[in-house]
Amino acid sequence: MASEMEKKEVFDTESAKDLVKELRASFGSGKTKSYEWRRTQLTAMLKMLDEEEPQIVAALREDLSKPELESSVYEIAMLKNSCRLALKELKHWMKPEKAKTSLVTFPSSAEIVSEPLGVVLVISAWNYPFLLSLDPVIGAIAAGNAIVLKPSEIAPASASLLAKLVATYLDSSCIKVVEGAVPETSALLEQKWDKIFYTGNGRVARVVMAAAAKHLTPVVLELGGKSPVIVDSDINLLVATRRIIAGKWACNNGQACISPDYIITTKDYASKLVDSFKNELEKFYGKNPLESKDLSHIVNSNHFVRLSKLLDEDNVSSKIVHGGERDKTNLMIAPTILLDVPQDSLIMNEEIFGPLLPIITVDKVEDSFDVINSSGTKPLSAYLFTNNKKLKEKFVATVSAGGLVVNDTTVHVAEHTLPFGGVGDSGIGAYHGKFSFDAFSHKKAVLYRGFACDAFVRYPPYTRGKLRFFQAFLGGSILGMIRAVLRWSKS
Amino acid sequence: MKIVSAALFKDCTTSIVGVGLGGIITYRHTYKFNQVRFSGSVRSSCYCCATLSSTMEKAKQTFDVDNAAVLVNELRKTFSSGKTKSYEWRMSQLECISKMIDEKEKEIIDALHEDLSKPELEAFLSEISMTKSSCKLALKELKRWMMPKKVETSMATYPSSAEIVSEPLGVVLVISTWNFPFLLSLDPVIGAIAAGNAVVLKPSEIAPATSSLLARLLGEYMDKSAIRVVEGAIAETSTLLEVKWDKIFFTGGARVGRIVMAAAAKHLTPVTLELGGKCPAVVDSNVDLEVTARRIIAGKWACNNGQACIGVDYIIATKEFAPKLIDALRSVLEEFFGKDPMESKDRSRIVDSFHYKRLINLLDEDKVSDKVVVGGQRNESQLQIAPTILLDVPEDSLIMQEEIFGPLLPIITVEKLEDSFDMINRKPKALAAYLFSDDEQFKTKFVQNISAGGIAINDTVLQLTVLSLPFGGVGESGMGSYHGEFSFDAFSHKKAVLYRSFAGDSPTRYPPYTPAKEKQMKALLSGNLLNIILALLGLI
Secondary structure (H helix, E strand, C coil), X not given: CHHHHHHCCXXXXXXXXXXXXXXXXXXXXXXXXXXXXXXXXXXXXXXXXHHCHHHHHHHHHHHHCCCHHHXXXXXXXXXXXXXXXXXXXXXXXXXXXXXXCCHHHCCEEEEEEEEECCEEEEECXXXXXXXXXXXXXXXXXXXXXXXXXXXXXXXXXXXXXXXXXXXXXXXXXXXXXXXXXXXXXXXXXXXXXXXEEEECCHHHHHHHHHHHHHCCCCEEEECCCCCEEEECCCCCHHHHHHHHHHHHCCCHHHCCCCCCCEEEEEHXXXXXXXXHHHHHHHHHHCCCHHHCCCCCCCCCHHHHHHHHHHHHCCCCHXXXXXXXXXXXXXXXXXXXXXXXXXXXXXXXXXXXXXXXXXXXXXXXXXXXXXXXXXXXXXXXXXXXXXXXXXXXXXXXXXXXXXXXXXXXXXXXXXXXXXXXXXXXXXXXXXEXXXXXXXXXXXXEEEEEECCCCCCHHHCCXXXXXXXXXXXXXXXXXXXXXXXXXHHHHXX | CCHHHHCCCCEEEEEEEEECCCCCEEEEEEEECCCCCCCHHHHHHCCCHHHCCHHHHHHCCXXXXXXXXHHHHHHHHHHHCCHHHCHHHHHHHHHHHHHHHXXXXXXXXXXXXXXXXXXXXXXXXXXXXXXXXXXXXXXXHHHHHHCCEEECCXXXXXXXXXXXXXXXXXXXXXXXXXXXXXXXXXXXXXXXXXXXXXXXXXXXXXXXXXXXXXXXXXXXXXXXXXXXXXXXXXXHHHHHHHCCCCEEEEECCXXXXXXXXXXXXXXCCCEEEECCCCCEEEECCCCCHHHHHHHHHHHCCCCHHHCCCCCCCEEEXXXXXXXXXXXXXXXXXXXXXXXXXXHCCCCCCCCCHHHHHHHHHHHHCCCCHHHEEECCCEECCCCEECCEEEECCCCCCHHHHCCCCCCEEEEEEECCXXXXXXXXXXXXXXXXXXXXXXXXXXXXXHHHHCCEEEEEECCCCHHHHCCCXXXXXXXXXXXXXXXXXXXXXXXXXXXXXEEECCCCCCHHHCCCCCHHHHHHHHHHHHCCHHHHHHHHCCCC
């Protein structure tokens, strides 16, 4: 399919149907289930990431002006890590897990067998077009599935490079890329998949899940939300400031689903925090940040307009305390900090997904929890900077989000031992590391018995004696069991 | 709400038993049952609303979206208060369930008899004791389940620590079904409570005695501010599905499963769907025939008369072996249910006349009715069909296309037993698949090649009792799983938490970006200590 893209044939429902049929035949052959196939594909992916790094960096620059360090570290190196981990752990992940059995089924043994779900669809997003495309694909391969990847048309250079590279390096009978926008995605969603893994926003996610419902297809939905940062006043201000900047502007210029969306701090501390931001931002991006090569651009003019609108709203534009400069032709907005914007403003009600950072102030830092929880939606991440142990505990106990980080931002994505995924409006399901393998596996329960020791108490005709036996047996009374057996042999 | 069944009771009173905080009115229907057991055909065909007592009509109020919204708001308030999150609350509620089952065992058995003529031993084993053991396990393990799970961290975030914290999802909806109306209602509720959620249970209207008993008992024993029962049928369920839940746990058929998931999609609500499917049993010729026959019967007719989602749906055996298997099944059936199985008290009846007719339809199809080799007797007024075995029905017959969910058991024959894999894999994935064989290699092949929710080798149904195994389907048989700790997980969010301190902050991460920083970062992420040192020294 991908290789035929030059012809620009329309990818319609029929093409989607044929595609799925072809992949189902490959999956049916059992090829993707073998350890060897999974290993070969993961190795090929690793080779691809090694050999094609310059092309990938170039595509990301074209789509997003993404700085090389961010591309090669947050996309390529992260992917390589995922691949290496999967290669290292695959045998272990694939091994059936023994489960304990009870007296009820004695003698028996049991295990949980991980098996691939079948033919799966990965729909990816534009902000980390490589990472968010290939990281789920790595999980799907590790679990032994056939895969269709639909990268985002909003990052077209990356999408077409992905199509080319996947076709070149991976087994094209089992792993395909379909490029396209809404019509292609709709055609794909009409088909029956064994899993749909979607990264994007809540609006499209609802469409995806409704389409999945028609075929009873399980979904993973990786969405976003307004990820808050609570800043206490007893902290190392310099480190906190840097780590917030690292998670905001040094993360694709705020266009990341786990980027800090807004800050909550106390009234007294806010000015100190703002000053610190000003200092560090200048150190990082120079006197004129619009000129900095270390910031991604806004992905396209739609998003530029959307962000400008957030900024230009009445009662909001006057709250800018830092930045605010923009360059429409280069799709750049400078790192912008706003202080005390109204709670009912657009910027406080939509996910910002860009270089704007509002700071909300509260009287006591504890009040932050209410601010977060009263929004009624659960974000993908929440962050807290503090040295106060009690506050940390309260934060973990009361703030619900996909994931939490204390005293840093965004770095939890790098820990493959932690599940990465949302809750409520920020999504369903999780991945990374073994969780990726699990997301694309069915956990099949298997119980083994022999023919020996067949207990006739189980079977009809049902008698009082049998009932008494079971009552004693399940109540754990050995004496009762013996009594029941004796009474019954007498009868 | 329950016009159909209410009309049949001699004495029916409805009383308002409480007005909740948010102004919601809780109704409790009390039915005094006629001593005569109602035959099911009357139950579902008679809509004699005219005979309803006037008190019933006055009190009967529709459960609309506003009621549902009020109900959820109230539960959300309780949930936000943090009450349900505490270990003490969860333990106390689980203890209440345990106490309720102990004290009301007789009433539960009676209700199950009323709804399904379920034999007492079956009611005890498959509903009461299963629910009790779920409860017991949760009580025993809850502290451990609730404990955050420490996980390793890497060089990339050094120094740091991390844990996975299980937190309740919030306010959850459990929609249950009629075949094991007690177990399939309370087992998920136990998981939801253990995980610290507020819960609404919607039992099935097709088992009305159990539904109303559950409403009454939960109202009596459990914390009403967090655990509610809404009785009703399609209208009430649709209403409940319109509001936003934090999880929906549905047990039932695939058709409704699709509706539930589509409704959940509007609110991005995660779902567990426990569905069914045609569960095959493959029987090799090297088996202990008697034990095999017994265990198949135990998983078919002695399991709610085949009305179980993991009951054996059809058998695959070789042409040569099929007659032997039929003989064994015939003689064990007689041993179990007597010469006239229609008289046996040891089998549940068909739940209602709708399902009776559905089954008769399957049986009376052309090319099917002449394949009956055992049984076939029926009694519409008693809603009974004898254990019926059919040999070599066509693959395109209704009985081989639909989930049977009743006392009919087709046997399909193949040349070689390996051919059974293709036959099974051509059909949608079932909730369970069974194999009887003494051949180790064949067992391994079966487990590798057959995809189903769960598999039992040399037995049927018992995989359900192993609480260390996840119970749930795949594909058409459902998504998500529960039982034991899996129930706790089904109603929990696994929150990733990473802790760092302010020490050891390295400038590498921060702009302005330089080639040296890029190398250091890559080395850090790779976790290779040598690379990290080399990069920090500027040597690579």
